[in-house]
Amino acid sequence: VQLVESGGGLVQTGGSLTLSCTISGLIEDEYAIGWFRRAPGKDRERVSCYSTRYGPYYYPGSVKGRLAVASDNAKITATLIMSNLKPEDTAEYYCAALDEWGFSCRDVGDGAYDDWAQGIQVTVSS
Numbered sequence: 725v726q727l728v729e730s731g732g733g734l735v736q737t738g739g740s741l742t743l744s745c746t747i748s749g750l751i752e753d754e755y756a757i758g759w760f761r762r763a764p765g766k767d768r769e770r771v772s773c774y775s776t777r778y779g780p781y782y783y784p785g786s787v788k789g790r791l792a793v794a795s796d797n798a799k800i801t802a803t804l805i806m807s808n809l810k811p812e813d814t815a816e817y818y819c820a821a822l823d824e825w826g827f828s829c830r831d832v833g834d835g836a837y838d839d840w841a842q843g844i845q846v847t848v849s850s
Contacts, residue, residue, distance in 0.1 A: 725749035725839040727819055732844035739848070740807040745819030745841055747800040756822040756829040757793060757802045758837055761786075761815035761846075771817070773829035774802060781830045787813045809848045816843045 731743045747757070759771040771786045780791040789806040802819055820837035822829075 725821055725823065727821060727839055727841035729819055729841040729844040732817065732846045734847045734849060735809055736849050737810055739809055740805065741809060741846060743804045743806070743817055743844060745802040747802065747821050748798055750800065750821060750823050752824045754824065754826040756825040756832055758820045758829060758832065759791065759804050760818045760820065760834055763815040768834055770834070772804065773832065775825060775827065775829040777826050778828040781828065811848050811850045813846065814848050815846060817846050818843045
């Protein structure tokens with residue numbers, strides 16, 4: 725399974741940014757995709773997730789965003805649109821995939837995800 729992220733960068737407070745994660749190699753029709761972030765000096769935290777059976781879930785207290793997932797033959801694209809960004813949203817953002825998952829993704833921790841992207845930096849200036 726391969727995951728490639730794109731779309732990070734620098735944005736001003738209150739602005740929006742879109743992150744994309746292109747995934748190839750998933751075997752099953754049911755899977756979960758998670759978005760995570762790690763700010764300097766902090767633990768990795770969950771941002772949002774998506775499961776094929778239950779759709780997107782947004783973790784309370786995380787960045788305000790919308791997650792959409794589309795599939796095109798062998799590739800899946802998970803797009804996270806983040807809005808009203810704040811300096812505390814500055815972090816390295818990661819997407820991850822969990823194959824063969826037919827349940828909600830809400831309670832899935834980062835340790836359960838099998839495959840990860842390389843991470844992409846998002847910086848919000850004040």
